[in-house]
Amino acid sequence: MRNNKSRYAPPRQLLGRAQKRKYGFSARYIGITAVFLLICLFYVIKMYQIQSSGVAGSLDNNGLVTRTYTVAGVRGEIYDRNGKLLVGNSINYDIVFEYGSIPDTTPELNRSILNALEAMEKTDSLSYLADDLYPLEGVYPDLHFTNEARDTTSETYAALLKIFDSNKLGDADDVSEKLLTDALRRKYKMYEDQYTPEEISALLRVRYEMERVQFGYYNPYVLAKNVPPSLVSYLQEDGADGINFKINSERVYCYPGYASHILGRVGKIQAEDAEKYLALGYSLDSIVGNSGCEKAFEEYLHSQDGIMTIVYDENGSIVEKKYDVTPISGNDVWLTIDIDMQIAAEDTLADTIGLIGSANAGAAVTLDADSGAVYAIASYPTFDLTQMQSIDYYNGILADENLPELNRALSGVYPPGSVYKIGAALAALESKQINSSSTYTCNKVFPHLHGPTCLGNHGTITVTDAIKDSCNVFFYYLGMEMGIDNITKYTKPLGLGSSTGIELPERVGIVAGKANAGIWDAGNDLSAAIGQANHGYTPLQMAVYTASLTNGGSRYEVHLLDSVHEFYTGNVIFKTEPKIIETVEISTDNKNTVLEGMRRVVASNATISSYFSGVPVTVGGKTGTAQVNGKADYALFAGAAPYDEPEIVGVCIIEEGAMGTNASRTVAKTFDVYYDKKAAHQEEINN
Numbered sequence: 001m002r003n004n005k006s007r008y009a010p011p012r013q014l015l016g017r018a019q020k021r022k023y024g025f026s027a028r029y030i031g032i033t034a035v036f037l038l039i040c041l042f043y044v045i046k047m048y049q050i051q052s053s054g055v056a057g058s059l060d061n062n063g064l065v066t067r068t069y070t071v072a073g074v075r076g077e078i079y080d081r082n083g084k085l086l087v088g089n090s091i092n093y094d095i096v097f098e099y100g101s102i103p104d105t106t107p108e109l110n111r112s113i114l115n116a117l118e119a120m121e122k123t124d125s126l127s128y129l130a131d132d133l134y135p136l137e138g139v140y141p142d143l144h145f146t147n148e149a150r151d152t153t154s155e156t157y158a159a160l161l162k163i164f165d166s167n168k169l170g171d172a173d174d175v176s177e178k179l180l181t182d183a184l185r186r187k188y189k190m191y192e193d194q195y196t197p198e199e200i201s202a203l204l205r206v207r208y209e210m211e212r213v214q215f216g217y218y219n220p221y222v223l224a225k226n227v228p229p230s231l232v233s234y235l236q237e238d239g240a241d242g243i244n245f246k247i248n249s250e251r252v253y254c255y256p257g258y259a260s261h262i263l264g265r266v267g268k269i270q271a272e273d274a275e276k277y278l279a280l281g282y283s284l285d286s287i288v289g290n291s292g293c294e295k296a297f298e299e300y301l302h303s304q305d306g307i308m309t310i311v312y313d314e315n316g317s318i319v320e321k322k323y324d325v326t327p328i329s330g331n332d333v334w335l336t337i338d339i340d341m342q343i344a345a346e347d348t349l350a351d352t353i354g355l356i357g358s359a360n361a362g363a364a365v366t367l368d369a370d371s372g373a374v375y376a377i378a379s380y381p382t383f384d385l386t387q388m389q390s391i392d393y394y395n396g397i398l399a400d401e402n403l404p405e406l407n408r409a410l411s412g413v414y415p416p417g418s419v420y421k422i423g424a425a426l427a428a429l430e431s432k433q434i435n436s437s438s439t440y441t442c443n444k445v446f447p448h449l450h451g452p453t454c455l456g457n458h459g460t461i462t463v464t465d466a467i468k469d470s471c472n473v474f475f476y477y478l479g480m481e482m483g484i485d486n487i488t489k490y491t492k493p494l495g496l497g498s499s500t501g502i503e504l505p506e507r508v509g510i511v512a513g514k515a516n517a518g519i520w521d522a523g524n525d526l527s528a529a530i531g532q533a534n535h536g537y538t539p540l541q542m543a544v545y546t547a548s549l550t551n552g553g554s555r556y557e558v559h560l561l562d563s564v565h566e567f568y569t570g571n572v573i574f575k576t577e578p579k580i581i582e583t584v585e586i587s588t589d590n591k592n593t594v595l596e597g598m599r600r601v602v603a604s605n606a607t608i609s610s611y612f613s614g615v616p617v618t619v620g621g622k623t624g625t626a627q628v629n630g631k632a633d634y635a636l637f638a639g640a641a642p643y644d645e646p647e648i649v650g651v652c653i654i655e656e657g658a659m660g661t662n663a664s665r666t667v668a669k670t671f672d673v674y675y676d677k678k679a680a681h682q683e684e685i686n687n
Contacts, residue, residue, distance in 0.1 A: 063313065064311055064312065064319060065101060065311070065312040065313075066311045066312075067311075068308070071305060071306040071308045073305055073330065074089055075251070075287070075302065076301035076331045076332045076567060077333075078297075078334075079333070079334045080342075081336050081338055084339050085254050086253070086259065086263060087251055088252045089250065089251065090250045090252045092225075092227070092250055093226070093227050093229070093231075093247060094225050094248060095116060095222070095224040095231075095235070096222050096243075096244045096246050097112075097210075097215070097220065097223060098242075098244050099216050099217045099218075099219075100217065106188055110188065110195075110203055112241045113203060114202065115243075119234050120231060123234055125228060125231045128224040128227045129223065130223060132205070132212075133155060133160075134156075134208055135156055135159075135208075136149070136177060136204065136205070136208075138201075140181065140197045141197065143181055143204075160175065160180075161175070163208065163211055167183050167184075167187070184207055188207045206223065209221065222246070232245055253386050255339060256384055256387075257382065257385075258343055258346055259337065259339070259346075259377075260382055260384065260385045261292065261377065261405075261409070261410075262293060262335075262337065262377055263292050264290065264291035264296075265289075265292065265294060265388065266289055266290060267287065267288070268286075269286055273288070283305070286305070288302065293560060297503070297564075300331045300564045301331065304327060305325075305327055306323055306324075306325045306326050306328075307323070308322070308323050309323075329567040329568070330567060332565040332566075332567060333561065333563075334561075335562055336576075337375065337560065338376065338674070340673050341366060341375045342376040344669045344670050345364045345366060345376040345378035347669075348665060349363075349364050349380050349652065349666045350382075352654065352657075352663075352666060353380055353654060353657070356662060358632045358656040358658060359654050359658075360381070360656070361408060362380050362655055363380070363407075363409040363539040363653050364409065364666045365539050365543040365650065365652075366648065366650040367547050367649050368547075369551045369640065369647055369648055369649045370578070370646075371556055371578040372500075372501070372556030372579070373558075373562065373578075374558060374559070374560050375670070377407070377409045377540070379408040379412075381402050382404055383397050383404045407504070408653075409538065409540055410504055410506040410507070410539075411506060412539065412653070413507055413509050413510065413537065413538060414536065414538070414539070414653055415535045415536060415537075415626040415627070415628070416531040417634065418531055418622065418624035419531060419546075419622050419624040420530065420531030421466070421470065421475050421530060421622065422467060422549060422638075423494060423496070424475055424479075424491070424530075425475075425594050425597065426549060426594050427478075427487040427489070428463070428482060429594070430586060430590055434463060436462065436463065436464065436589065436593040438463065439462055440461060440466075440474045441459065441460045442457065442461055442473035442474060443457060443473075444473070446472070446476045446526070448480060449522055449523050450523060453472070454473045455470070455472065463593060463594075464593055466597070467597025467600070467622065470624075476529060476530070478529050479525040479526040479527075479528060479529025479530070480522065482529075484512050484529060485513050487529065493583075493584045494545045494548040494555060495544035495547075495555050496537050496541055496542070500540055500544050500557070501559065501581060502540065502559065503559065503560050503561060506538060506540065509536045510534055510535065510537075512528040512533045516534055517533075531626065532626070532627060539653050540651075542638060542653075543638070543649055543651040546638040546639075546649045546651060547640075547649045548584065549586075550595060550646040551646060552586055553585060554580050554583055555581055555583070556581070557579040557580075557581045559576050559579075561576050563575045563576065592644070595640075598620030599643045599644075601620065601622055602620060605623075608621065608637075608661055611665050611668035611669075612639075614676075615671045615672060617642040618642055618644070619642070619671065620640050620643030620646075621637060621638060621639035621667070622637070622638050623636065623661060624637070624638075624663075625658070625660055628656075631655070633657075633659075634654065634656060635654040635657025635660050635662045635663040636651070636654075637652050637663035637664040637667055638650070638667075639651075639664065650671060651667070652664070652665075652666040
């Protein structure tokens with residue numbers, strides 16, 4: 001494919017040749033006109049510079065071209081709590097033709113284009129050619145329009161009409177393959193006696209695309225994107241004229257498909273954030289975090305762009321290269337997330353939902369009970385961040401009625417079901433409505449207020465066994481005697497219906513009671529006492545509630561940010577300290593009474609016990625089933641380990657999951673991973 005430079009070198013072509021005219025203006029008017037035109041030219045250049053993807057340039061009297069480039073700093077990377085890389089950077093290159101450094105003649109530029117394509121072919125890099133809207137397929141002269149080019153509603157067709165118009169080839173009725181190819185061949189001197197059919201086909205494609213993007217002084221043409229270093233080295237050694245390389249930094253997700261709701265994406269500044277970022281000194285074409293931790297921790301991750309000046313001689317060779325402003329890399333962010341626990345949570349949640357015929361969505365959260373640090377946040381269905389650049393994939397996610405992009409752990413609002421009973425029990429104990437020895441009698445039917453029922457006939461029962469057996473009647477009595485507003489005086493400060501403080505967007509939910517209901521009567525108090533009525537909380541809030549109750553009443557601010565590390569050195573420049581944002585006074589006896597009930601829940605259920613059999617400490621928990629209009633019951637489970645002095649808590653919710661035991665499986669799996677890693681760490685210390 002490669003030939004010598006060129007067998008034919010016509011005179012240098014001038015784009016837009018100026019014609020001299022004589023005007024009968026006086027010197028004064030000529031001067032005024034000249035100044036006006038200079039001012040206009042100045043502003044036109046400035047506008048182009050602002051809009052030209054960070055590239056500006058000038059041509060001096062010696063034929064040297066000076067171009068100024070914006071060089072992006074390297075964005076900080078994201079790690080899990082143990083230093084495992086979650087989101088990194090990949091440095092790649094684009095092959096770019098820039099007007100200031102291309103060869104002087106049309107044949108020479110044609111040869112540079114062919115040399116670049118030949119290099120791509122030799123290095124198996126043709127798959128990196130930039131996406132384009134070229135309307136033809138086949139090999140010259142047997143070329144015909146693609147289906148896209150024949151679709152009058154397509155972007156390819158619209159571009160084709162513009163090319164026809166700019167080359168004065170006629171209107172839409174005159175569009176033909178031969179008319180287009182003949183015009184381009186004449187214009188760019190693709191003579192059949194000098195190029196093979198394959199070379200003409202390749203040149204037609206590139207020359208067409210150069211015209212489509214309006215290749216010129218302020219519009220470079222990108223031939224290929226994200227090319228491998230081997231191709232860069234080949235072209236640099238070959239010394240191909242006019243070819244430049246643009247260095248890009250691209251986000252790399254080290255665990256594709258995992259933690260997608262947490263990590264988030266980067267991209268151009270969104271309209272609603274433009275004012276904020278401009279005030280911070282960002283340019284409008286800056287790449288920033290647009291969701292998840294990428295957005296939440298932008299202030300730490302973001303880098304500062306540099307400015308590089310490169311001077312080219314008339315042959316396109318670099319004469320001088322220097323930084324006017326040195327780029328500054330962003331800092332690294334370490335999350336509280338344990339990626340192994342995250343993977344366990346996501347996999348187990350998905351597997352469990354797959355085993356339940358009626359279920360199709362759910363969420364799970366695991367927290368440090370004594371700091372508010374998040375170990376895992378799972379939401380199902382989910383999506384793969386590495387695939388979101390695909391339009392088909394992205395549109396599929398948007399069209400999915402199960403809403404994969406919704407982070408159900410933070411934004412899904414659910415009734416807590418019987419998980420609420422541990423809070424109701426604590427409220428009754430602390431307010432002295434009951435004590436650990438108090439009893440109510442359950443004969444399956446509540447004898448007051450229209451006689452709501454219980455799932456069992458539990459007889460005379462204490463609060464500890466009422467938690468174990470999830471006795472509705474026991475808690476109906478509490479609801480009737482206390483009223484829900486007196487119960488929520490304890491459950492809200494513990495975290496239900498309160499902001500968690502997490503750095504990502506979340507919903508606050510609804511606290512059951514008269515204030516959030518149009519009509520409220522004594523029957524609603526009964527329903528609310530067992531976690532029904534108009535309760536609505538996120539899985540994260542339920543995890544905070546479980547942690548606050550089991551740790552003795554301290555509600556910690558939830559956080560995903562563990563620490564910030566200086567780029568390159570790794571020095572810690574910020575560390576998140578646990579923060580208690582609310583405290584509920586809980587007596588030790590009352591706490592132990594509730595925790596004993598939670599221990600019995602796990603110990604008395606063979607299925608749940610089997611799930612937690614690998615955990616080396618005693619686990620406490622509470623199952624729940626929540627009724628939702630028109631759907632099968634939702635399954636819930638909240639667990640804590642060790643049950644008497646919890647260091648870890650977990651909550652799982654499965655929409656239409658039928659039974660709380662189903663939800664316990666995901667919590668058990670994350671606890672398994674936590675204690676396995678804890679044991680391995682201790683063994684390392686001992687050795």
